[in-house]
Amino acid sequence: MDDHTRCYDTNDPLDSFKLPKGRGGVSVLWPSQWSSRIKKLKDGNERIIAILITATKDICLINAYMPTHNSDSLSEYTECLDIIFDIIQKYENTHRIVLAGDLNGTLQTSRTNKHDKMLRNFTKNMNLTTGVELINTHTFFHHAGNSSSQIDYILVQDENLVMDYKIEERSCANTSAHTIVKMEIASQMTNIRKSNQQNKKAKYKMQWEQIDKKGYNSIIQNSITSIETEKDVNIQLDMLVEAMTKAGKKTIPTKLLQTKGPKWKASPEVLIILNACREIYKKWQSVGKTKDHVLAIELKKEKKKLRSKLRAEQAVDRQKLYQQIIDNPNTQLFYRLINRGRNNNRTTTNCLKINGEYMFLPEEQRKGFAQYYEDLSIPKEEQYDCNYLNLCKVRQSCIQEALQECTDIPELFSESEIEKAIDCLNTKKSPDEYGLTAEHLKNAKETITPALKSIFNNILLYRKVPTSFKSGILTPVLKKDKDSTELGNYRGITVTPVTGKTFEYSFLTKLNLESKTDLQFGFTKGLSPIMASLIISEARYEEKKGSENFFINILDVKSAFDVVQHYILMDKMIDQDIHPVYWKILTELYNDLTSKVKWLDGISTPFNIKQGVRQGGILSTHLYKVFVQDLLVELEENALGYHLGNIYAGTPTCADDIAFISNNENELQIMLNVLSRYANEHHYTIHPMKTQIIDCSKTKSNFKWNLGGNEINIAESGVHLGIIRAEKNECQVNIQERIQIARRTKYALMGSGVHGTNGLDPPTSYSIYKTYVVPRLIYGLEVLPMTKANIEQLEKFHRKNLRHIQSLPERTSNAAVLLLIGALPIEAEIHKRCLSLLLSLLNCGNDKIHQILTRQVTTNFDNNKSFFTRIRKILEMYGLPSITQLQNNIPKKEHWKNSIKTKVDKFWNEKILADAENKSSLAFLNTSNLEPNKPHHVWNIKTIPRFELRKAIIKARVMTGTYILQVDKHKFTHYNVEATCQLCYSGNEDVTHFLTTCPILSTTREKYFSEIRETITHEITAENWNNVFKNKAAISQLIVDCTKYKEVLNNSNKLLNVIENKTRNLIFQLHMDRLKILEKKNE
Incomplete structure (x- = not known):
């Protein structure tokens, strides 16, 4: 049998005198012949382990021994659930999940301690089940007969995986307090190694740090000489895009990110060694592949060289990433770091539920997404009150007629405005559908700015927006903790052309949009969403002083950004005091919009977007704030909502995250009535089931609030802007x-x-x-x-x-x-x-x-x-x-x-x-040199081999008094264990005895310590050595923490590093020798 086992003290070895009760560990066992199809995972902790099984249905098996319920076990139990959550999240898209073990909580509703509630909530969120109808058969029986319960389970996410589930009867042959739980799974072992690389395309990344900038700009300049004489903005833009694409291909090196098939990418140096291995193998094969042949030995050496080179390159790559994170931390690097530790085969979901049927083919899934988002973008006018919409249409029709006769030219774009817009573009983002990124523009800013100025000004002069600005690539992104098979659980994020983004940034400054209310936060310089949260907190804890009521209403707008009615939005823009031509350009930007869905390395056919402000667009959040602000203004003008003293604070909002706060239940209902009417007029829906009211009053209200005739849920808590608002x-x-x-x-x-x-x-x-x-x-x-x-x-x-x-x-x-x-x-x-x-x-x-x-x-x-x-x-x-x-x-x-x-x-x-x-x-830790953001010298091991980390850990434990010696055992056992050194029996074993005195370790000590003494005396003379290090206490201090003698050592950091390395080696070798001797004595 083979196994994957982890003990309680795997990461922190404990001597037998301090072994905790009931924490032996966890283990998974399997027949040895299965080992080639089983991979042990590093994930988990001393209570949780996991393996991957290659079978007809690949399985991720998680084995858990959860903490026993007691007064302070909640934190550890939560931690274990979070570890299981992380493992499931890593592998649920590529493997069937099976969770087994002693979960120390029951799924039976008859018991309700904290573990039980957490376990039931966790299994519900993770879609874990036994696959069969649960019966109340107990699996644990207290050894004294005090109690019994059902706490041992085998759980799966896919019920179709379960063929049989059985809880065995108690047996006299079973001396455990637990009975056996069995599950038979519909999967068979297979020798076929699967690969989901089959339909992948080769992917390359542009190496912008290696760009030939002069050549890049030269090619673009030569390609756009006639662009300013052209008046058609579509032709102008095509010329510029083609010039940047052409220049990029010629002057920017690329790096292979992903090969077409199941091959791994190799550097040129690795390829040379790899080809050498192949040549040697061919020669060896031609002479009969004799094991003792000189070519076999040569091949072995070359393979070793290949592995060494690969490891070296991986180490350099890792170190570069870590240094980037330290120098310039950002979200992109964070996810890149996480993905290094994720399952390499992790993809998006295996299937999608479309019209009640499960679709597995990428083409069908893309088509399903395209149909879903196209339907979402079609206005459902028949569901709402159209009077306001019709007025908007009439008003805009009149303005469109007037604009035909308007010859007034607005303020045109300047080069400085366009350069600022280019500076605003975010780098290291996905390319648009034309293969361009922000880097294409930033590396040719001076060259292309005149061309962009001509294009953007022609847009204003001829009142025509390029067709490419209206196109985008929509990527479905799964919402947090949602079912990945449901289309409605994906948020559509649109990548628009980078040239269009530049125009929107430039155009935004022209629009000069100003909010009509001071209760809108976020997406505006200097107004972070946390300010909206602060207002709610100040209001709530103001009321806590008194006995008044306090209600928080958290609203959920259904598909907020996707259902903005364009006619209504443009009508509101008329009232923003912008130039009529700017308004006309804005209407053109949102007329005849199209999108394509990007999913599983493929793109769907285009579809029309007839409503909504695309998430991912530069203007989107600003336009949405204009779309919703009249609601906030109306409530404030009518003094509906909470007042902090005489200051109105009833509607703290960030984009579509709206909250109503009030200390009067009838007032809150009026606010909801206003909202219901406003939403109906503006053709969007407030989700009645997801909208919540949190009653924070000391005496709870019996009031029944409703929205559009639907009763609103009174919740104990709800989330607004990332902060949980709870009644208590x-x-x-x-x-x-x-x-x-x-x-x-x-x-x-x-x-x-x-x-x-x-x-x-x-x-x-x-x-x-x-x-x-x-x-x-x-x-x-x-x-x-x-x-x-x-x-x-x-x-x-x-x-x-x-x-x-x-x-x-x-x-x-x-x-x-x-x-x-x-x-x-x-x-x-x-x-x-x-x-x-x-x-x-x-x-x-x-x-x-x-x-x-x-x-x-x-x-x-x-x-x-x-x-x-x-x-x-x-x-x-x-x-x-x-x-x-x-x-x-x-x-x-x-x-x-x-x-x-x-x-x-x-x-x-x-x-x-x-x-x-x-x-x-x-006592041995020198604190005089320590300060925030400056690690101790003991951790100065960044550039040395990883094995040195183990040595530094031992030294850090000696330094902090946590390295267990015999005097510690004597103290921990209340003096039941002798403090005498178990190696020499000549004195009490404390740090000084261990490092400087014990005769059994003298050979090792002298070998390493003589080097330390020689190094120091070479710098400070033997006389100074004798004056400073004249007793064992001083020598122990030197070995444990040499920074204590920094001044004696001439404040030389170089010398300190040398001594640190040598003392680290000394302590580690003494530690290893001590362990070996003690192990032999215990045999």
Whole structure:
């Protein structure tokens, strides 16, 4: 039999004296002849393992032993569910999922402890089932007969996979407290290795850093000499696109990203070695393939050389990516990093449900998507009130007639406006349907700007928009936690031509759109969505002081961006005080729109778009804000909604994320009536089932709210702008959610080496963790009034991750965990976000925000749950200017950022160092040299082999007092175990004895220590050596943490690095020799 086994102490080996009860581990066993078709996965932890089985139906089998239910098991149980979630997410699109094990929670509704509720919710969200009707047969029986329950399961996502499911009867031969659970699966082992590379096309990526920029611009310049004399914008644009495409092919090298078939891409150097291997093999084959032949030996050497070269190239590629992330972190690099650890065969869904039937062929799926989005784009006028629409049509018809006689020429585009528009384009994005990206324009900005100016101005002069601007490639993107087989669960994101995006950026400045309400946030410089969340929090916790009601209504607009009525939108644009010609161009932009669906490396036939503002377009969000703002204005003019003092704050909104807040149930119903009428007039639908009202009142209301005749769901919680709004325990609910999101982000990064042993070096791992995990952990928490207990939950999660990154045991001092890696507590990170938000509030040009700020600072100073009371205390804590002082003299963003960093870092560094000074376990850790964002010298292993990480981990444990020696066992067992060294029995085994005294280790010690002594005496003389290192305590300090003697060593970082390497080797070798001797004694 073969197996995949993981024990409780796999990652953190424990001596037998401290083995925890009931945590042996998990194991999957199979016949040895199956091993070639089974792959062990690194995913999971000491409680969860997984394997992939190649069969007629490929299977991902997850084995779990979930934590036993007790008072403090909830956090660990949640963590295990998140690990299972991550494994399922990785492999569910390519494998059938099977989850088996002791889940320590029941799916039976008769029991309702916290584990049970979480497990039932998890299996529901993941579509996991036994595949048969559950019977209440118990699988666990307490050894003392106190209780029994059903907690052992085998669960699948595909019910058709289950042929039989059986819970065995109890047997006297079974000494376990659990009975046997069996499932027979409809799949057979196969020797055929599948490949889903068959229909793939070769993909190339342009290497923009290697562009011949001079040649690129020269070719374009020569190709567009006559473009400014041409008056037809379509011909002009075709000339420019063709010129950039032609120049790109000739002057920009390409890199192969994906081959056509199941081949792997190889560098030119690897190809040379690979061809040499093939030639040697042919020669060896021609002489009979004798194992002892000289060619066989030569082939073996050449293959070794090939593998070595491949590993070296992969290592260089990895290091480049990590350095890019550290130097310039962004979302694209984050997903690239995650995908390195994902299943290589991961694709989009295997099938789609179209008109009640499952479609597996890519062509049918593309056609299904195209039909779905085409139908979505057709106005359903018969479902709504058309009076307002008809008025819009009449009004626009009159304006169109008047425009025919209008000869007024608006302000034309300047070259500087076009250059600014080009600068706004995002790089490293997918090419448009003409193969162009932002880089094509940015690398020829000076060359093409006059041509673009001519095209854009001709658009204004002749009132004609190029046909290509109206076309786009739509990519369906699955919404979060939705069923991947349902078409309606995909959001259509459109990639428009890059030249069209440039025009829209330039045109946006001409339109100069200004919001009519100060309660619209997002997609405007200086107005982030978090400001809308802040308004809701201030309103809610204002009411908490009194006994008034408080209601939050979170609205869900069905397919918001896809159902915007073009006639109504253009009618609203008439009232935006823009030039009539600009309005005409805007109508042309949205007339005769077409899209194509991109899906599984193919593109559908084009279809017409008759309504909606395309998600992904530059103007889309701005136009949608215009489309919806009259609703917000109407509510505010009629004073419908919550007032913070005398300041209206009833409708904090970001694009289609609208919330109504009110302290009067009848008022909220009137707001809903206004919304229902407005939505009916404007031809869009508010989803009655997804729209929620959260009653945050102390005394709950019995009022039944309705929207268009449909009763609205009264929910315990709902999500608005990424923050959960809950009727009670709002902070706690959000913290649990943030921890879960951060944990899943962390697990997604695990496959890329962001973990302890055998992964990346801890400083690199921490940099990635700080860049991608910490922001997700604390998002939105700056607007919530968290207690010390709330913050401590975050701190525990944070410290646990830092321990994991550094492979430090749980008993490591909190101060050491932070100091060694140069990290700050989570509270400090939240404070930095609070202070950054304060500057954003002071700098924004939003009158509503300034009114609320002034009001809260002057009249609400006694409300500890107000952001402004909390920020006042934070400013005092760090010795920063008061809010009033900052209002009178608003600092520059960069200056404020530097001030925050300096003050916060200094405060927490002093606090952590003071804590470290009181820890006896840190006697050998030199804290005088440690500061935030500066890892300890022990982790200076970035450029050396990965094996050195294991050595550094052992040394870090010695440094932090967590390396278990006999004196530690003596203390941990309440003096039941002797403290005497088990190697020499000549004294108590503490760090000094282990490193400098034990005679059994003297040979190894002298071999390595003589090199250290020789290196140091060469720099500081033997006399100084004898003066400084005159006792074993000083020598132990040198070996454990040589930075203590930095001044003695002439402040030479080079010398410190050399000594660090040598002492690391000494400690590791002593550790290995000690283990070997102890193992022999125990045999």
